[in-house]
Amino acid sequence: MSSVIHVLDEKTANKIAAGEVVERPASAIKEMIENALDAGATAIETEIADGGQTYMRVSDNGCGMSPEDAKKCIIRHGTSKISTIEDIFAISSLGFRGEAVPSIAAVSNLVITTRMEGDEFAYRLTLTGGDITGEEQTGAAVGTTMEVSDLFFNTPARKKFMKSERTETSKINDILTKLALARPDVAFTLINNGRTSVHTGGNGNALDAVAAVYGAAVAKEVFPVSYSNDEITVEGFVGKPSLLKSTRAWQTCIVNNRIIHNAVVFKAVENAYHAMLPKAGYPFALLHIHIDPAVIDINVHPAKTEIKFSDEQQVYRAIYHSIITSLTEREKPEQVATPIDLTSRQITKAELNAPAVTPSAFAFSEAGRAGVKETVPARNDLSHEYRPLQHDTRTPYRPDPAVRDCAAGNAFSAFMEERDAARPVQTITFDGDEDVFIPLGVVADCFIVAKKGQDLYLIDQHAAHERIRYDKLCKRTEALPSQQLLTAEFVEVDGRDMELFAERAHVFADLGYTYSEAGPTTLRIEAIPADLPVGDISESLQEICRILHESPMTDKAVLRHRSLAYLSCRGAVKAGDVLNMREIRELLEELFHTETPYVCPHGRPVIVRFTPDELAKLFKRT
Known part of the structure; x- marks a missing residue:
């Protein structure tokens, strides 16, 4: 009976092994840069084209190799890093297996140009699919240059799994920037399709490396x-x-x-x-x-x-x-805390006297402060919007002397005065009970205290307003209404997020965002969801990206719900905002017109009820 087990030839074995080491262009870049670092390089230049799929080059000023060593480095398990198994337990180099260069050579066209200090000429070795096809002397500086072209040309099964140029470039950028953070003493340069996209100084200062990679704003x-x-x-x-x-x-x-x-x-x-x-x-x-x-x-x-x-x-x-x-x-x-911008422009008398306005039209709304143009039609009833003034979390708002002729002292109260004069005040009831729901006050500028019949209620003002805003947003059309920015905003994003913006633009459009690319990692934001503060644009986009990264196949309804919950939270009254009794009554009236007033969109309770029996137990009267 003939044997069914046979030993694979070296070329086939090398291609199989290459799949573990070289998964994509970024893997090859990582291995070549790590070899350059092990060679003592203080400056490394990387150039790519088409996301590294057609061309990659890594040049360093390290110690270089002799012609003999250059030929040995393409042999599997040929390495200068270790000699025996015991050396594995004391490895200080980045490479040690001797697999990287042979793996890259096995699935590409590779040219190695290297020169050691003292050598008159550099040595150039050309390989195709791991086979040497040429060698010659040439002129070059001390160090090593590796040029890789047509990656996976002889392994089409691997090549078809490559992603778009943008995705592969992003992976390379991630690898190179992290290596730059690991070695701030080395100057790194990345050239993408002829443009320098990353450059670090290599002065040894880690904070300077952070600034070079992520920007000065992050470094601060x-x-x-x-x-x-x-x-x-x-x-x-x-x-x-x-x-x-x-x-x-x-x-x-x-x-x-x-x-x-x-x-x-x-x-x-x-x-x-x-x-x-x-x-x-x-x-x-x-x-x-x-x-x-x-x-x-x-x-x-x-x-x-x-x-x-x-x-x-x-x-x-x-x-x-x-x-x-x-x-x-x-x-x-x-x-440590996030800085808060408390600046706002003053209300003019013309704005106060303008007919048929909604609270969102006043200067103290986020839209007014940001200088954006509303595209959502205004309505004369308060159900369109409920937005008490935003101000410092501890100091109550005091009106400017120029507008003290406003009866209630602020724009929101003035609007309510006009509305109440036009329609009778409604009585708030609870679950159809005819008992009146009576607000008593507020604790810690956060929890509204109220009673109905013999029961005591505590209402979280932020959670309550979240629920109100969420229900109103849900009743709008499939695509969220957006507001056009008078002046475009520019937002910096990382490579992985930029892929989402490019590939799933329709998802963001449904959520109210309109944008275009202004650079490799920069978005030009032209429109945002209605009522979203301009200062929250970057954060809101990050939140959507985080959801999509966690579950790329997120159901459209789930994504819409989580996005609406986020928008509801960002525009809602906050803990610490001071509300007067008129605003509290209006908030409660709107809350009990929602479908589920007991829970906020994030699942937290809005209302806590204490019956007389429960209060008696708290005071140990039973």
Whole structure:
């Protein structure tokens, strides 16, 4: 009986192995840059075309290779990093398997040009599908240049899984920027289709690297972290709780100069920020961890991004305490808190006397402050909009002397005076009960106290207004009404989010956003959902992107619900906003005209009821 088991030829084996190391162009770029760093390079230039699918080049000023070593580096498991199995437990280099260059060569056309210090000429080696097709002497600076063209030309099954040029470029950009953050002492340059898109100075200052990668505005919002004991050292930067992203794109963990992904690290970051985040999202974190190589295992996957720690609890505690210490040692709360813009223009008498207006038309509305043009038709009844004035959370609003002739002291009260004169005041009833629902006051500028019959009620004013706004938005057309911006707003987004904006523009259009691309990572916002404050544009878009990243196949109805819930929250009365009794009565009247007044769109309770028996138990009278 003949044997059915046979040994694969070297070329086939190399192509199969290449699939583990080179998943996409970004994988090849990562491997080539890591080799350049291991060679001692202080400047690395990367050039790509068509997302790296047709051309990639990585040039460095490292030590270079001799012609003999250049030929050995294309042989699988040919490496200068280790010699024996024991060396794996003390690895300080980024590469050590000797698989990267052979894997890249096996699935592309590769040209290696290299020269060592002291050599008169550089050596150029040309390969096609892993086979040497040419070698020659040439002129070149000290260092190594690797040029890759037609990636996966001989493995069409792999090539068909490549994404769009934008997606592949974004992946390369992510890899290169994280490597730049890991090595601020090295100058990195990325040239995309002839344009320089990334450049870092390489001066060794980590904060300068953050500014070069994410912008000066982000660099101003981060704090240094530092922790050290005999076994582990943690250093780097973390951001304010308000500095959030819809993905983990702004979270980078580096262990002994190697970029890694580890669930324990991410969990430590999330738990350190627990209860500090104003909304869902991922905070900024750049962490450099220095630890004995003997207590980690990087030989988990050929890509070398996964890592195992012998003592995960030690790593968790170090990261957790370093972040907690950084966030809590700020001298003033405002160093961590999100700044609030309290500026607004004054109301003119012409605006106060204008006929047939709604509260959203007054100067104190977010639309008025932002200078936007409403495209939603105005209506004369208050059911169109309920929007008490926004102001400081502790200091009650005081009208300007120029408008003190307004009977109630503010524009909202003036509007209500006019409305009440035109129609009788309605009696608020509850569940059809004829007992009058009577507001008694407010506790902590947040909880409305009221009674109906013998029962006592507490109503969360923010949750109540959320429910009102949500119900009104739900009754509108399928596509949310939008408001055209008089002046376009520009929003910076990361590469992954930009993919969503390009590929799912119809989704954002249904939610009220109109935009165009103004750059590789810049959106020009032309229209936004009605009543969305301009200052919340970036945050609202991040929230939608976060939902889509979490579940790319999110049902349209679910996405609409979560977007409406977000918009309802952003435009609602906040805890700390001072409401007068007239505004409280109007809020309660509108609340009990909603379908489900007991719960807000996020599922939190709006109303808490205390019966006489429950109150008696609280006072131990039963």
